[in-house]
Amino acid sequence: MTEEFRDYIIHTRKIPAKEAVCEAYPESLKDELRDYLKENGYQQLYSHQVEMFKTAEAGKNVVITTSTASGKTLAFLLPVLQEILENPLARAIFVYPTKALASDQYRALQPAIEFFGDGKISAGVYDGDTKPAERTRIRQSANIILTNPEMLNGAFLPNHSNYGFDTIFANLKYIVIDELHSYRGAFGAHLSNIFRRLHRICTYYRSEPQFLCSSATIANPIELAEKICGVPFSLIDRNGAPAPDKIYQIVQPPENKGKNDKVYGRIAASAVAAKLIPNLVAEDRHFIAFGRSRRNVEVILKEARDKMSAAGFLGAFGRAGKQPEELIAGYRSGYTPLERREIERKMTHGELAGLVSTNALELGIDIGKLDTTVIVGYPGTRASFWQQSGRAGRSGVSCVNYLLLENRPFDQYIAIDPEWLFSNESENAIVDPDNLLIELAHLRAAAAELPLSLDDIALFPDLGEMIPVLLSAGEVKSLGGRFIWAGPAYPAGDYSLRNMDKTRFKLLAKKDGHEITEMDELQAYHEIHPGAVYMHEGTLYEVVKMDLVGRTAEAVDFDGNYYTVPSGTKETRILRCFEEEEYKRTELHFGDVNVNEVISMFQKLQFHNHQNLGYVTLTQPLKKDYDTESAWITLPENVVRAYRSLLVPNRQGQYILNDHFEGMKYAIKNASMMITMTERDDIDVAVSNNATIPDDYYHEKVSLFIYDKYEGGLGYSEKIYGLVPEILYNAIRMVKGCPCEDGCPACVGDYTLDKGMILWGLENLLEETEAPEYVRKNIKEPHPAITKEFSFFELPEKWQSFCAAVLKNGESGGRFLKTVKAVGVEEHKLILTVENAFYAGWIQEAENRKSLENILRYYAICPGDMKIEVILENRQGEKEEKEQERKKARLQRKYDEQLGKKKTE
Numbered sequence: 001m002t003e004e005f006r007d008y009i010i011h012t013r014k015i016p017a018k019e020a021v022c023e024a025y026p027e028s029l030k031d032e033l034r035d036y037l038k039e040n041g042y043q044q045l046y047s048h049q050v051e052m053f054k055t056a057e058a059g060k061n062v063v064i065t066t067s068t069a070s071g072k073t074l075a076f077l078l079p080v081l082q083e084i085l086e087n088p089l090a091r092a093i094f095v096y097p098t099k100a101l102a103s104d105q106y107r108a109l110q111p112a113i114e115f116f117g118d119g120k121i122s123a124g125v126y127d128g129d130t131k132p133a134e135r136t137r138i139r140q141s142a143n144i145i146l147t148n149p150e151m152l153n154g155a156f157l158p159n160h161s162n163y164g165f166d167t168i169f170a171n172l173k174y175i176v177i178d179e180l181h182s183y184r185g186a187f188g189a190h191l192s193n194i195f196r197r198l199h200r201i202c203t204y205y206r207s208e209p210q211f212l213c214s215s216a217t218i219a220n221p222i223e224l225a226e227k228i229c230g231v232p233f234s235l236i237d238r239n240g241a242p243a244p245d246k247i248y249q250i251v252q253p254p255e256n257k258g259k260n261d262k263v264y265g266r267i268a269a270s271a272v273a274a275k276l277i278p279n280l281v282a283e284d285r286h287f288i289a290f291g292r293s294r295r296n297v298e299v300i301l302k303e304a305r306d307k308m309s310a311a312g313f314l315g316a317f318g319r320a321g322k323q324p325e326e327l328i329a330g331y332r333s334g335y336t337p338l339e340r341r342e343i344e345r346k347m348t349h350g351e352l353a354g355l356v357s358t359n360a361l362e363l364g365i366d367i368g369k370l371d372t373t374v375i376v377g378y379p380g381t382r383a384s385f386w387q388q389s390g391r392a393g394r395s396g397v398s399c400v401n402y403l404l405l406e407n408r409p410f411d412q413y414i415a416i417d418p419e420w421l422f423s424n425e426s427e428n429a430i431v432d433p434d435n436l437l438i439e440l441a442h443l444r445a446a447a448a449e450l451p452l453s454l455d456d457i458a459l460f461p462d463l464g465e466m467i468p469v470l471l472s473a474g475e476v477k478s479l480g481g482r483f484i485w486a487g488p489a490y491p492a493g494d495y496s497l498r499n500m501d502k503t504r505f506k507l508l509a510k511k512d513g514h515e516i517t518e519m520d521e522l523q524a525y526h527e528i529h530p531g532a533v534y535m536h537e538g539t540l541y542e543v544v545k546m547d548l549v550g551r552t553a554e555a556v557d558f559d560g561n562y563y564t565v566p567s568g569t570k571e572t573r574i575l576r577c578f579e580e581e582e583y584k585r586t587e588l589h590f591g592d593v594n595v596n597e598v599i600s601m602f603q604k605l606q607f608h609n610h611q612n613l614g615y616v617t618l619t620q621p622l623k624k625d626y627d628t629e630s631a632w633i634t635l636p637e638n639v640v641r642a643y644r645s646l647l648v649p650n651r652q653g654q655y656i657l658n659d660h661f662e663g664m665k666y667a668i669k670n671a672s673m674m675i676t677m678t679e680r681d682d683i684d685v686a687v688s689n690n691a692t693i694p695d696d697y698y699h700e701k702v703s704l705f706i707y708d709k710y711e712g713g714l715g716y717s718e719k720i721y722g723l724v725p726e727i728l729y730n731a732i733r734m735v736k737g738c739p740c741e742d743g744c745p746a747c748v749g750d751y752t753l754d755k756g757m758i759l760w761g762l763e764n765l766l767e768e769t770e771a772p773e774y775v776r777k778n779i780k781e782p783h784p785a786i787t788k789e790f791s792f793f794e795l796p797e798k799w800q801s802f803c804a805a806v807l808k809n810g811e812s813g814g815r816f817l818k819t820v821k822a823v824g825v826e827e828h829k830l831i832l833t834v835e836n837a838f839y840a841g842w843i844q845e846a847e848n849r850k851s852l853e854n855i856l857r858y859y860a861i862c863p864g865d866m867k868i869e870v871i872l873e874n875r876q877g878e879k880e881e882k883e884q885e886r887k888k889a890r891l892q893r894k895y896d897e898q899l900g901k902k903k904t905e
Contacts, residue, residue: 005276011250011418021240023050028057030085033078036115042074047240049075056212057082060234063180063213063225068390070241073108073178076212080174081112084121084143091167092174093156093209094146097182099127100340102146105178109144127151129337139164149191149497152198157449158492160201170205175229180215181383181429183228185682185714186438188431190497192228193442196433196459199230200450216383218677219426227431230459245398248389248422252405252415269404269411270296273356273376274303276402280354280372281308281327287354287372290388292379292406294332294358295527298535299563300376301330301356331357359384361391371399377406378414381427381677409670409734412746416737427677432715438495440466444475444485445492451482496520503551507534510544510554521551525599525622526566528553532602533564548622562606562613568599568621571857572686572705573864575627583724584766585636590721593630593707595686596857598623625854629713631721632705633668639761640691640702642771646757647692661687663758665704666749671731672706672720683716684709688864700863728765735759790860795830796823805859813855821873828863830856835873843870 022044025034037045045053048066055062056079064072080092096102106125113121124130124138126147138145145168147156159165175198177183183191202209211229215221217237225233253267273289277300280287291297305324329343329352346352347367354372359379361367370392379385385403393399403421405411414421433439443460446452447470457463467483470476475487485491496504505524507516516536519527524546528534532543534555540563541555577591599622604613643664648657669685672678684707691702708716720727736759738747743755756772763769790802799820806814822833834840842848849868856862 005251005272005279008251008253008272009249010252010415013248013250013418013422015243015246015248017245018241018243020242021047023047023240026050026053026057028082029053029078030082032085032116033081036081036112039115040111045074046071048236048238049078049240051236051238052076052212053078053082055234055236056210059210061211061213061225061229061231062236063215063221063233064236065215065217065221066237066239066241067217067243068387069243069394070239072214073105075236076176076178076214077109077112079212080144080176081116081121083173085116087173088120088143089171090143090173091171092144092176093152093168093172094144094176094178095152096146096148096178097187099125099129099148099337100344101178102127102148103341104344106146109146126155136164139168149187149194153190153194153445153497154492157194157197157201158445158490160204160449166205169201170207172202172205172207172209175209175211177211177213177229180213180221180225180228181218183224184429184431184677185716186435186710187498188224188228188429189433189435189438189714190442190495192230192431192433193438194497195229197442197446197449199459200446200456204450216387217426218383219428221429224429224431227433242396244393244396246389246393247398247400249400249402250405250414250418250421251402253407266405266407269376269406270300271303272404273300273374274307276374276404277304277328277354277356278308280374285353285372286350286368286370287374288361288367288370288391289354289356289374289376290361290379291356291358292377295535295563296376297330297332297356297358301328302535302540304328304356326351327353329355331355331361359388367391369394369397371397373399373401375401375403377408378403378410378421380410380673380679382421383426383429383677385421407744407746409667409738409746410674412738413734416739427675428719429677430715430719432713432718434461435710435712435714436462437712440469441491441495444470444487444494447476447483448485448487448489448491451479451484452476453482505551505553507541507543507553507555509541510556516541516555522597522624524551524553525624528555529566529599529602529618529622531564531616531618532566533558533560533562535563562604564602564604566599567601567603567615568597570598570684570686571596571689571862571864572630572707573866574632574703579721585768586765587634588721588724589632589634589703590718591630591632592627592713593632593705594625594627595684595707595709596623596625596854598858621858623854623858625850626711628708628711629715629717630705630707631717631724632703633724633765635664635687635691635702635704635761636764636768638768638771639764642757643761644692646774658752659692660753660757660761661691661702661704663743663748663750663753663755664761667731667735667747667758667762668704668706668727671727671734672723674730674734675723675726676716676719678716681709682714683707683720689861690863692861703864728762732759732762735762788859788861792828792830792856792860792862792866793825795856795860796825799823802859806855811855813851817852817855828865829867829869831869831871833871833873837872840870840872843868 024044048064049071052062052064052075064075066072083090094105096105102125106123109123113123122142123144123146124134124142126135126138126145156165160169211231213225218224222233222235251272253269253272256267277289289300291300305328308324331340331343343355344367347355350368355361355367373389373392375385375388379388389401392401405415439460439462443466467476471478476483477486503521504518505521505528506518507528508514509516528543528546530543530546534541534543540558542558543553543555545554572593572595575592575594577589579590581588599618601615601617603615606613643660646658646660665685665687669683672683686705688703690700706717706720708714735747735755738744740747740755743753744751748755748758754774757774760769760772790798795802803814803818806817819834820832821835824831843852852868
C-alpha cells in the first residue's frame with residue numbers, strides 16, 4: 001500500500017478473533033446425520049446450530065440472525081435432512097433472492113447428496129434456466145427444491161394441480177428463506193403476498209409447512225419474518241461461530257482543491273478505489289470492491305483498468321501476458337446469467353484477482369477465499385456494511401476491510417463519529433404487504449389458482465374492496481358464495497416482483513440488434529434516454545434513439561471520455577390526508593399524494609476527475625406520474641419568509657437560485673434514510689411549489705413532503721410519519737456536525753447554500769429564534785432549468801401566450817387548448833369555458849384531465865392542489881343548435897351506412 005493512501009486513513013478498528021462456542025449433537029439427531037457430520041469434519045456443532053435444530057424440532061417457525069460465515073446454511077439444513085430421512089415423501093422448498101445464490105447453495109448441498117445417495121436425498125435448482133427434463137425430475141423426486149420468488153409466483157402456484165406440483169404441496173414440510181433482510185420494499189411486499197397465496201394452496205392440500213429463515217442483523221427480524229410469512233416466529237441471535245482478526249480502515253479521500261487552494265469538496269471515493277485496486281492486484285490480494293450503483297461499478301472498473309494499462313505498470317503484477325480485463329471484472333445486474341456464472345467460476349478458481357460489484361454479491365455467493373473488501377461509499381445501512389465486509393475472512397484468515405467515504409452526509413457523519421458505525425444498533429427493515437396495487441395483483445392470481453371466498457379476508461385484508469372491482473371488470477363471477485376466475489389465463493404474469501412497474505424497456509445495439517440489457521420505465525428514463533452514456537461490462541454505449549411506444553432504445557459504441565447523469569423536476573399535490581398532529585412549531589401529516597417527475601436534461605461528467613462538462617436538454621422530456629403515500633411537514637412562516645427573501649432570479653427571471661428549501665430537503669431526506677432501512681431510490685423529498693411561486697400568494701402554507709417512490713406506497717413514509725421528531729433531531733445533528741465551514745454537498749447538498757441558514761431553518765421547526773445574519777455567497781447559475789415563464793394565477797391574462805408555448809414544443813393537446821373561449825381563476829381552481837358539450841365531457845374523463853393537468857404543471861407554476869372546472873359556453877341560439885343537430889344526424893347516418901357496408905362485405 002502506498003504512503004499516499006495510508007495518509008487518507010482516518011480511523012482503524014481492529015476486531016479481535018473470537019473463539020467458537022460449541023455443543024454436542026442434539027440427542028434426537030439421527031445416527032445417519034451424525035455420521036454425515038463426522039465425515040465432513042463436524043465433531044461438534046456451534047451453539048446456534050443446535051438451538052436452531054431444537055427450536056425447529058419443536059414445530060416453531062424460526063428466524064436466525066447470526067453473522068456472515070457462521071454456518072447458517074447447516075443450521076437450517078439439519079432439521080430438513082432429519083425430516084426427509086424420517087419421511088422420504090417430505091418436501092422442502094428453499095427460496096433465494098437470486099438465481100446465482102440458489103445455484104451456489106446447490107453446490108453446497110452436494111456433500112449431503114453424495115453421502116446419503118440420490119435414493120434418500122434428492123435436490124435440484126428450479127429456475128428459469130432449468131431445462132425441461134430436469135424440471136420434470138425435480139417435480140417427481142426432489143426432496144429439496146431450490147428456487148426463487150419468481151418461480152413460486154409464476155410456476156409453482158399457478159400450476160399447483162398439474163405436472164406433479166400437487167405432490168410437492170401435499171407433502172411440503174419446510175420452507176426455507178435465505179437472506180430474509182433482502183426482501184424489503186416492493187420485493188418484500190410481493191413475497192408476502194406470494195406466501196398468502198401459498199397458504200391457501202397448502203390448506204387445500206392439507207399441509208402446514210414450517211418456515212426457517214436466515215437474515216443479516218436488523219432491528220426487527222421477527223416483525224419482518226412475520227409480515228412476510230404471515231405466521232408467528234422465534235428468534236435465534238446468539239452466535240456460536242468463531243471469527244478471525246478483522247481490521248477496518250476508514251478512508252477519507254483528500255480535498256479537491258482548485259485555483260488559489262479553494263476547496264471543492266473531496267476527491268470521489270470511486271477515484272480513490274480506482275487507485276487502490278491496482279495496488280491490491282500488485283500485492284496479490286484476493287478482493288471484492290462494492291460500488292453503490294451499476295454506473296458507479298462501471299466507472300470504477302474502467303478507471304482501474306485504465307490505470308493498470310499505464311505504461312510499465314502491468315510489469316508489477318507478475319502475471320505474465322495477462323491484460324487488465326483478465327485480472328479484474330465487473331459484476332452487477334444487467335449481465336447475462338452466462339456472464340455472471342463465468343465470472344463466479346473465474347473468481348472461485350483464482351483466475352481473477354478481484355471483482356468490482358454492486359450489492360448483488362453482498363449475498364452469500366461463494367466466490368472463493370477473499371482477504372480484502374473495498375466498500376466504495378457507505379452502503380446506506382449498517383446491515384449492508386456488515387454483509388459486505390463479511391465477504392472477506394470467511395476461510396478463517398485475517399482480513400482487511402476498507403470503507404472509502406464519499407462526500408455524502410452518512411459518510412461524513414461516520415468521519416466525525418466512527419463509533420456510530422461500529423455500535424450494535426441496526427435499522428428497521430420495512431415491508432408493507434397491504435400495498436393496494438400489489439395486493440390486488442396477487443388477489444387476481446389467487447383467484448385463478450383457487451376460487452375466492454369471504455374466508456380469504458384473513459389473508460387479503462382488502463378483499464371486500466377488491467372483489468367488487470373484479471366483478472365489475474368481469475374478471476371474477478359469483479357462484480354459490482364463491483368467486484370464480486373469469487379473466488385472462490395467466491394473471492400471475494402481469495407484474496414484476498422486483499418493482500411496482502411492469503413496463504419494461506430494452507436497450508438494443510443498433511449495429512446488430514442484440515439486447516444489451518432490460519430495465520423498468522423509471523430506470524430507463526434515468527439511464528437510457530437519448531444522449532445517455534450507458535456502461536456495460538466496461539464497454540461504453542451512447543443512446544441514439546428511444547422509442548416510447550415500442551419501449552426500446554438503440555445505442556452505438558462510444559469512445560468519449562464522459563458519462564451522464566439525468567436531471568429534472570418533481571411536483572407533488574395532496575390527494576387526501578389520513579393522519580395529522582401538531583409537533584412543536586410544525587404540523588405533521590400522512591396521506592396520499594400525486595407525484596409528477598420530469599426528466600428534462602442530463603449532465604456530462606468527465607471520467608477520472610468528474611468535472612462538469614455541461615448540460616444537454618432533451619428534445620422530448622420524459623414524464624412519470626404516479627400516486628403514492630407521503631408524510632409532510634408544514635414549515636413555519638418565519639422560515640418560509642426568510643428563505644424566500646434569499647431567492648435570486650436567474651437569467652429567465654425565475655426564482656430558482658439560492659434556494660435554501662433545497663438544503664432543508666437534502667438534510668431531512670438523509671436523516672430519514674438514516675433511521676429507516678431505505679435506499680436513495682426508495683424515498684424522495686420535495687417542497688410544495690408555492691414555496692417559490694412568483695406571485696402574491698405567499699400567505700399559503702408551504703409543506704415539505706417525504707414520499708415513497710413507488711406507486712401506492714410501500715410503508716416507508718408511514719413509518720417516517722411516526723419518526724419525524726427523531727428525523728429532525730438527526731438532520732440538525734448532521735448539519736451542525738459537518739466539518740465544513742459554511743456549507744457543502746455533504747451536509748446541505750450544495751456549496752452555494754449557507755449552512756447556518758439551513759441549520760437555523762431546521763432548528764426553527766422546533767423552537768423560534770431570530771434568523772442569523774446572511775452573508776451572500778458568490779452565486780453562479782448552476783445549471784439550466786425547466787423554464788416556467790407562466791404562473792397559474794396569471795393564466796387568464798396570458799392564455800394565448802401559454803398556448804403558443806405549448807404548441808411550439810409540439811405537445812399533444814396544444815391545439816385543443818387554443819379553442820378554449822375563456823379562462824378564469826378562483827383560488828386554486830382553473831375555470832375553462834368551452835363551446836361544445838363534447839369538449840366539456842372529454843375534459844371530464846380522468847385520462848384526459850390528467851393529461852391537461854400535466855401540460856399545465858409542466859409549463860406553469862401551479863398550486864399543488866390545483867383543480868380544473870369546465871363550463872359550457874351558454875350563447876348558442878336556436879339556429880346554431882339546429883345546425884349542430886343536423887351535423888350529428890348526418891354523421892350518425894354516414895357511420896351506420898359504413899358499418900352496414902362492412903357487415904355486407
